[in-house]
Structures are given as structure tokens and as C-alpha cells.
Amino acid sequence: MSKRQQEIRGCASIRQLMGTALIGCLCASSPAWSEASSNDTLDGETSAHAPTLALQAASSVPEDAPSLRLPPGAGMTRLASLQAPRMLHLTAHDEVLIGSRAGKLYRGQLADDGSLKRMEVLVELKGYPHSAVVRDARLYVATTDALLVADYHPGISLAPSDFQRVIAIPGGGGHNSRTLSLGPDNGLYLALGIQGNCSDQYLAGTSPRYPQQQRRGGVMRLEESGEPPEWRAWASGLRNPVGLVWQALATGETRLLATNNGPDHWGYEHPRELVVAAREGSFHGMPWYQWIDGRWQADDCITSDSPRERDEIAPPLAEIPARSAPMGIAVVPPGHPLAADMDVVVAVHGSWGTAPSGKAWGDPASRREPRLLGLKLATPDTEAHLVPVLTGLQDAASGERWIRPLDVAFGKDGSLYLTSDTGASGLYRITFSQ
Template identity: 75%
Template sequence: MATRLVTGAAAACLALSLPAHAETDAASSLSLVSAQQVPSDAPALKLPEGATLERLASLDSPRMLHLTDAGELLIGSRAERVYRAQLTPDGSLSAVKTLVELSGYPHSLVVRGDKLYVATTAALLVADYSPGEALTRDDFRELIALPGGGGHNSRTLSLGPDGGLYLALGIQGNCSNQYLAGSDQGYSFSERRGGVLRLEESGDAPHWQPWASGLRNPVGLAWQPGREGEPRLLATNNGPDHWGYEQPRELVVAAREGSFHGMPWYQWVDGRWQADDCITSDSPRERDEIAPPLAEPPARSAPMGIAVVPPEHPLAADMDVVVAVHGSWGTAPSGNAAGDPASRREPRLLGLKLATPDTEARLVPVLTGLQDSSSGQRWIRPLDVLFGPDGSLYFTSDSGAAGLYRLTFD
């Protein structure tokens, strides 16, 4: 499908939500038109020309998505449930039903071989699994503990191209002295947070191996095929809120083995790392060791799930990935929650053309109109995104009109 581009006043309007360094001419934005098949009380939506939005199921607080090799769509939730549906060849789904009820916040899950792994806040659970079979809570056992605790309590699983299990977790707050790779610096197990872990399964018992550190709250993980055959792990990161409404921006990074991303000791502002004086401990790594980001969504927008756009997809010419932007509670101009709700960053689906050594990142709206411009009411808050084999884009919303949605393309 060829995409028609926004021009004139429409492009100027869209540019208002982009960062100052992003391109805002007609070539940077897809044409946006009204949606079909949306709830009758929804505000006017805008999405790519030829696309259709459908609400497939109403669910209680759904979170991360996982598509199995058998075509099952599995969904974690805040409601202590794991949901399941079967994907059909035409991209539609069977009825979404509860697969199992699990305590501890089953935020994300993956199937590997004949095992189902579920990441809760404090533990990685595992159960024997075959497609279509029923499960109960008693079928699960704790495979390995995780650094738990309050604050950012989601734990996101990803199955790597090497067959390994990778897991993202955040630090407790803005300035928590927590370091994921800190076993040699005196950090206790409960304080090893803020980045990506890899489950090391050789030896007598599994253990967590630090993969990438210095991320305040990474939620979305996605593997992007490399131009030279080496895949890289992309991660979204929610920045702190104590610097106000405009800075520092949210980040999308390449989480590589051994990479360090600065937080909470440093924040990425205006193209460089700046020290954050809210934390008094010394940074475990030097400033010149911090990896620069690949893209910078606006501050206080709360990027969550991320999906790599398939090479032949209609969106592929304009973006490398699609990110579910949840929209935070921060209001302008101070960034705290006490201001006008209409000034909060709006939830949306956002396409990103990632930075390369020769080009800057570019932000491209995909689905907008999810927040009322006068009241600030949000009727959808995207949480995770996933492309199906037929090119459909599935996403969850965990509040407002919570449930499972699908964007199809003409």
C-alpha cells in the first residue's frame, strides 16, 4: 500500500507534538484519516490512509503481547490473569479467554519449546505447555527469583534470536541508588535493577546475567535484524519526572551486552549526557562509556511496547519501529500531576525512524486522537504493540476502553 503524505496545515498541526530537532515537513508524516469500527463515544481518531481500527476484545488491564509459533496470542495483565486467543490465517482472532489466573502481576510472558514462562514482579514462573491446553495456578513453579519491590514493578520478557530469555526491569524511582550490574559494587540482590538481564541456563542452576544497565524504566523490548546479520535488542525507556515537563526526553536505545545507559546518574539532554545531582552516589561507569540513544520521544509521554516494522509492510518506508505511547500523568508546565489534564502528552501509536551514524531520528504519528483536547480524557492508552503474520498491528490498552485492538492496512 502506497502511503499518501500529510501536507499543508495538517502537517503543521502534527508537527506540534514532535521534538524540536525532528523533521516536520510533509515527507515525515503519514496521511491521517478518520477511523472506522471504534466505540461510538470516542473522539475522532486519525490513522494512516487505508487503515481500519477494530476493537477485538474488552479485557481487564491487559499488558504485554506474545505471539507463539502455533499462532496463539498470549497477553499478560495487571488483573492477575493471562489471556489467550488463537490467531487465524486471515488475521482475526478466536474469542479471547482467560488461560490462567496468577498472582504477583503477570506483566509479560513467552513460550519457548514446550514451556510457558511468565514474568511477575518478584519471580520468573514456568509451566509445561502445549498449544490449546488448559492451565491452573498449580501447574506453575518458580524458576528463579527477581529483584522485586515497589516503584516500577513491571518485568518484561523477550525471547532472543539465540533462544535465550531476556528480561527488562526498572529502578524504583527517579534517583534510586540501584544498579543492575552492581554485584561487585556492593549492591544487594534487591537493588540490582534498571536495565536488561539475560537468564544464564548453563550449569547446575539458572542465574541472571547483566546484559544492559543504567535504564530507569525499560518496558518495551524488540529484536531488530541487523544490516550485517547481527540482531540488536531495542528497548524503550521512561525518563525521570523531576526535571519538569520538557526534559529529559524519553529514549529508545540499543541494549547491547555490557552497554551502560547512564541513569540515574546522568540524563540525556540536548545531545549530551548531563549529571543528575539528585543522586549522591558515584556513577559505576564513566560518562564517556554511556551509549547514546537511537531516538527521543517527547518527555513525559511514557513509551511502552515496541515492535519492529516488517520489511515489506506499508509502514516500512516511513519508520523502523512502532511504539505504544501510554501518556504519563505529568502536566505542563511544571511536569507534576496537579495541572490541567488536557496538557498531558497524549497517548498514541508513534512510528520512529531510528538514528544512524549519518541521520537523526524521525518521529511519525501512526494513531492519534486518543485524548480529548479540552478535558484531557483518554479513551485508549496503548500499552504494547505486535505485528501479525498478515501485517495487522495488534495493540493493548490497559485503561480507558481497555482491551485488545487491531489496525489493518488496505
């Protein structure tokens, strides 16, 4: 079966799972994907900082909204209501740190059973604190134009004045998310996109063609051996990478996976969104080339010459239908109930593009729906395929979206945590039976 056929089959499966009732907390009890009644709400919140809310009351969701669907034996609970949360990070001390568009860095404490004991605003920071990681008793926060750091230990209180600026990050308008990832080498890696569809920006570029502010579109590694520290290009040619995760392979190698959002100017069906292996020195073609029907094709929207040859562009590991807006990505742990069917889970945010033109002013119901997708990544011997994990987040008639997944991460107990930054925004937990 071709990649395109597999994509079509995956999308069709997702559409077939749409039901007639919205749920807040559900559990599967049949061999098919689960569906709960319209009376289910989100009354199970336990955090003292997140008062009990019914989803219908919180988001004006009608009773006939589509039902959420999960794999057999899975259950989903909303743990906390948050303002525009973005990327999440689980620490070794069972804390969950969540950036936000609201300028707040949230901190939650998980119980031994994976439930949420409490949630609070750890600190408010200017400049859009999109993501955070803890390394060696220090808290690093990536804003749009700077990497910040503060001394940190679990439970500590922080103020903005506790943070120091480590290094500037190329900023400016356009794609302004900055995703941090802690590598297996204990290094800090950062993803950032180019400003638009066809911006002549190249992460591995040099002056004068590419001054510092124009070195965008890929993944950087913080080089800390000198003083001051410097950013070093790791992987380039990505239009808007948001999700980063490290995957251990059977060979003993560890590779960095990244989701990448394709451009908007090709319409509704092309180019597809990609998951790539962001390796040291790898080049992924954009904005000079787009991955169309299994090969790289030149994009005539940019007139400058590509800094790398076409045959140097790394092929993707998986494709997701165009205009899906993949965000966070998590590797499925070995032995997990999902592991037989997928290697990773991707938070699909759903973009604004409507069919058939891909423009914003069409029928909202034709937009790609938000969802969680499991991906079996391509290998030298097999092609990638898609498996739905969570669906039913968009009304099939109106296109209204109840939840828009932004990031995902697996907890120690196998739970899958996810953030939604619009609609019923907050932190959610999906549990799985063995």
C-alpha cells in the same frame, strides 16, 4: 534539521490530526489521514468470550470525542474487551498471550486471516503477570518478583499449580513491570526498572554496595548453563525499560531495542524518553546522568558516584518528547506499507505529568497524549525522526483518554495488534492496505 526540530515537527503533526469524532472501527479512503463519523462503534467483535460492545456505552465516551486517525488505507477494530492488559506475545501457532495487572494471563486464538477466533483467561496468577513467552513447549511468565514456567502446548488448560518458580526477580515497590523477550539465541531476556527517579540501584553491581534486590535498571539474560540458573546483567543504567524487541540489521547483526521512561523530577520538557540499543555490557547512564539536548548531563538528585564514566554511556537511537511514557515496541516487517517511513512502532502510553511544571495537579489536557508513533532510528549518517501512526486518543479540551496503548506486535499478515490497559481496554487490530 536538528533532533529537537524533528521532535517539534512530529508533535505538531500529531496535534494537527485531532478531529471531532471518536471511532471504533475505521477505514481510510482519502489521501489524508482517515477520519470516521461519530456513528461508528465497535460492533464488529467476533469472539464468543468478548460480547459485542459499543465504545460509547463501554467507556462513556461522548459523541464529540476526538477522532482516531490512521494512515491511508488502514482500519482499526477492537477484537476483545480485557481487564488491564499489558504485554502481548504472538506464538508460532497463532496464539496471542497477554499479561495483565488484573492477575490474569489471557490467551487468544487468531484465524488465518488475522481476526480473533476466541479469547479466554488461560490462568490467574499472583504477583502481577506482566508478560509471557513460549519457548520449546514451555510457557514462561514474568511477575514482579519471579520467573515462572509451565509445560505448554497450544490449547492446553493450565492452573496456578502447573507453574514452577524458575528464579527470583529483584522485586519491591516502584516500577514493577517485568518484560520478557525471547532472543535470537533462544535465550530469555528480562527488562526491569529502578524503583524511583534517583534510586541508587545498578543492574551490573556487586555486593556489598548492590545486594541482589538492588540490582535493577536495565536488561538481564537468564544464564541456564548451571544449576540453579542465574541472572546475568546484559545492559544497565536504564530507569524504566518496558518495551523490548529484536531488530535484524542489514549487516547481519541483531540488536535488542528497548524503550526507556525518563525521570519525573526534571519537569515537563526534560529529559526526553529514549529508545536505545541494549547491547551486552552497554551502560545507559541513569540515574547518574540524563540525556539533555544531545549530551549526557549529571543528575544532582543522586549523591553516589556513577559506576561507569560519562564517556562510556551509550547514546540513544531516538528521542520521544518527555513525559510520553513509551511502552511496547515492534519492528516494522520488510515490505510492509509502513516500512518506508519507519523502522519501529512504539506504544506511547501518555504519563500523568502536566505542563508547564510536569506535576500531576495541572491541566489534564496538557498531558502528552497516548498514541502510536513510528520511529526512523538514528544511524551514523542520519538523525532519528518521528512519524504518527495512530492519534486522537485523548480529548483536547478535558484531557480524558479513550485508549492508552500499552504494547504492539505485528502479525504474520502484517496486521498490527495493540493492547490498551485503561479507558476502552482490550486488544485491538490495525490492518493496512498494500
